[in-house]
Amino acid sequence: MSSSPDFQRLVSLRTLPLIRVATAVLLALLAAILLTAAVITCTAAAVVLLTPQSPAALEIRSFIPRLQSPRSITLAAASAATACWLLHSLLTGFAKSVCESIAADIISRIRQHIHRKALRLEPADLTGTHADDAPRVFHTSAEGLERHITAWLTGLCTAAPLLLLTTAAAVIVARQVAIQTAVPVILTAILLRRERNRHLAAEQLLDDQVHRSRRQMVQTLGKARIVSGFGMEDLEHAQFELQLREYREKRQTLRLQQRRSRLAAWLLLTAAFGIPTLILALQLSAGFSVLACLALAPLLLILFQATSELAALPEHSSAGGELADEITRYLDRVPGVSQVAGAGFLNPLARTLTFDQICWESEDGRRILDGLDLRITLGERVALLSLQKLPARALASMIPRLIDPAAGRVLIDGRDIREGTLESLREEAIFVGGDDPVFDATVLENITCGRPDITRQQAVEAAKLVHADHFIRSLPRSYETALGEHGLQLDVGQRFRLSLARAAARQPALLVIEEPDAPLDADTKAMLDDAWQRLSDDRTILFLPSRLSTVKRCTRIVVIHNGQVAADGTHEQLVRSSEIYRHWEYQRFHPFREDRELN
Template sequence: MSEAASNSLHKIIADRQFFTRPYVPALIAAIVSALLLPVVVICLAGVTQLLITGTSGAAPTDHWLPATLANAGTRISLLQSPSSALTTLFGCLVVLMALRTLLRIFVRRTAARVTFTHVNRFREHIQRHALRGNPGDLEGIQARSAADLFRNTATKLQEAAFNWSFRRLTSIPDLLTLAIFLTVIQWRVGLECLIPVIVCWIVSRIETERHEASKDLLEEQVDRGLDRLTAHLEKSRLVSGYGMENTEHTHFSAGLQNYQSRFDGLRRQEALGRWTSMLIYAAMFLLPAFIVARHIVFGELIGIVSGVGIAVTLGWFVVSLHRIQDDSRNSGSAMVAADSIHQYLLRVPSVSQVVGARFLDPMARLLQFDQIRVESETNPELLSGLDLKINAGERVAVVALNPQETQALASLIPRFVDPSAGQVLIDGQDIRRATLESLRSEAVVVWGDEPVFSTTVLENVTAGQSEMSRQDAREAGKVAHAESFIRDLPRGYETDLGEHDSLLQTGQRFRLSLARAIARDPALLVIQEPDEALDSETKAMLDDTYERICANRTVIFLPTRLSTVKKCDRVIVLNDGRVAADGPYQQLVRSNELYRHWEYVKFNVFRTSADAN
């Protein structure tokens, strides 16, 4: 486990956390709850005394309580007659148990709240790290990993940490209070009873861990055997073709018998574990019961009332021990979850701003890719030796049979990813020497599957830029033809899309993304069109939008519509990580087989959705 994970986990899984400010009220409540247990035992002993003597007016015959406490009981008026004493004692029992329940509920809620707060800090770190590291995630692997950590791993950490904290916080005060109270009743008998209980508990923990390890091993063997048997079902063609039915049946029967044997072994191991636990827990109760009974019958140290008090105290002691039985399992689960999160957080983002970075002026002459090499997690040569020049003001379409190549090229421009070799230059300046803020304000990418922000339409367009006015946002919306559907939303530009995201269709979300990019007025704009088919009205609006935004601006399209390709000045075809073809659309259609193949795959009438994507 990493040192950082260990340090952070100690804020959740450590006894010292119970002495911090958030936990102090819960710790006090747990201690008070534990101190109520001896009072409950005293009340039960009083009821026992009433049953034996018929009155509580005299002190218990075996003097199991200190003399001052016993004498105080005789001076309470409500305890003078048997009927009032019985009513009073049962009323006290109800009140004490209700109060103890309320205190434990308070402890539970506090533990849940504090644990939730700590785990949410982990989630905040995951979110921040994802924002820094995931923009260049071309295959979505990091995004899926972050989502799994955010939802599943963090939830496991929260559950394990809560169970550990609550059980630890409530059980340890109970155990200490009950152990001390046993010595108050009769220290010698108390110790004689505590020692076998603790020994049995230790043996139980050891045996449980051993049986769990054996069970896991047997389950793995059973699963492997079942997989081998399942594999026989896939050999029907081979078996029938060579007439091996008898041989195959013999092998299958032998495998089935082996599987049956291992399955029976697993069941026996489970039964053995259950019986071992039952016997150990039976010993935890029977041995102290025998010791108490022997002292009552043959000894002079305790009487029946003291025996009842010791028995009830030991019962609660065993229950408290059982409740902390899974401490190691909960802490282990929490450690595994925390370490998984920290391993993700320790990943260094692939893109960072260099010291001394300079402000980047808007592109005025040339965008150049010089001997670019880009690696992905599954493809070490996604782009390899790519050279490309795009002049300012051009409208360019970039296509490839592997869409990850075009996405990698587009991601290079705003530095969502950095090349492992080569450089990207804007007007001769390496973009790695520019500040990220100035670069990404002048080189904007609109992805075809961009989600919306969980905020208002207006803030979706302005993207948090306070200097942008409402009128600027509306003008951008008009250029992108988003104004038409925004007016139909429940509150127009003030509609919260976190609540009404389902109201937007793919084409509408795309036009909203275009409006967001247009509002920034970048010199270089990259547009990836949606894969999902659009209706004719949306296509017409997009064509008009493209004509408006391409004037006096460099625009690079990652197209999914043939009409977009035809209207570009150049079409660049990538293949095997390099530029395989570059020229006007009409030229490539006539003379380039690779481009014609790409167009056929994407737009032929017999294509499937898998082919298109």
């Protein structure tokens, strides 16, 4: 299994907190010493109890002259071994907790990078193609990576000291016999882990083939009408029998693979314990110390467990590497919008907004805007329309620079908006989406976004302007009501008016408003119609409308088709002169559309 460079970078000594890693290793080392002490204590007690007159037993008794009776020896050994085991478990748990905290800190930093990257990438995803990318890498990939980093660090920091100390203890007890018995134990532990990995990969492959064969047979059940209508029963039966036979053969192969894997695992386990047992038996018959044999047996068992844990490290490195690579690919994406060097303050719109030879392509290479020219003057209410939503939405998204044109320029009062800072541009050109979510905060914080320069009174006035104040005051705690996942849930119309209040509180010179696609009740429609009039008294507004009443109230309607402006005028003018506008209106509002918006 090959390891990813990104995973190795995450767990390298240059990036890991060395003091905490050393703490985990020290705790694991102390735990290993205690476990070894427990083994030696139990071994010594067994020698004294089983062979009380042997030289080893007499030597052990000389160290503890007060413990002569079998009962006192058993009680003392059990107490000491239990204490050592409990302390071992406690220290091992502490070491694992340190490793878990290290992995959690690494993932926290990664999630911070993902969050910052998402804030730059997601606004440009107009089609929603990558809508699931950020949540996937933030949750699924990062969580899986944390799990593998934790397992890798825990295995390295706890299993490695245990392996070294156990090996040293076994060599001290009986060097030659320890080497003879430890080698097969270590080799079989490694081979058993590799066999397990090979079996899982082969089983997954065969299982996929079985599922694929089953799907093919299920698909034939949906062809009954064609089979019966064209008299294809014999041919269909023959094909089904062939598929069924292939399915049974693959199932049989899968079961055979499982039996072989179990047999291989059984043989390896037999070798892991049978070979050392045989060696120890031969050594005993040749006069080898009983004390040494009793001490080596549990030490070899611990050695097998530690080797198995270390042999699993490449698996975690490989699986974690795949997740790290996925996260890295996301973080390496280049945002389509960035602030140019030397950008200065951009003044609010005072005369004209100009789109000059705008070109833009979607991710799949389709030319959405192709040399579009458009000029909008201060104070206009403009409806941007297109047969598909993307062209109009793409053009509107260029105003606050959620996306940039591939060619051409967007000018405010003759100045390219890319020459201004993003902060100054987005302070005066705000995009209000039709389904913008609320934040997990109070109503007031949702309007002010935590900005200290927007007072409560200004937030209330903005809410009144867009007819949001009434429903806000009807909430349990008025403007202090908590919203979001753990708070109160608002309906579509309420969320939209809250978004309008958020924008109005900043008093921008230019507003881009996308109306909700979801149906609205009559009261909400009436309030929005009045809000459009109030908002447009001292600013320029571009609408991406979903209601015909909004289109009719605009002073100007611009229809985009084939990447350019295909029609431009008022509703009355375009109904008479523009076929493409009539088609757009019919497509969305003709009386036979079941989901049409009644206006």
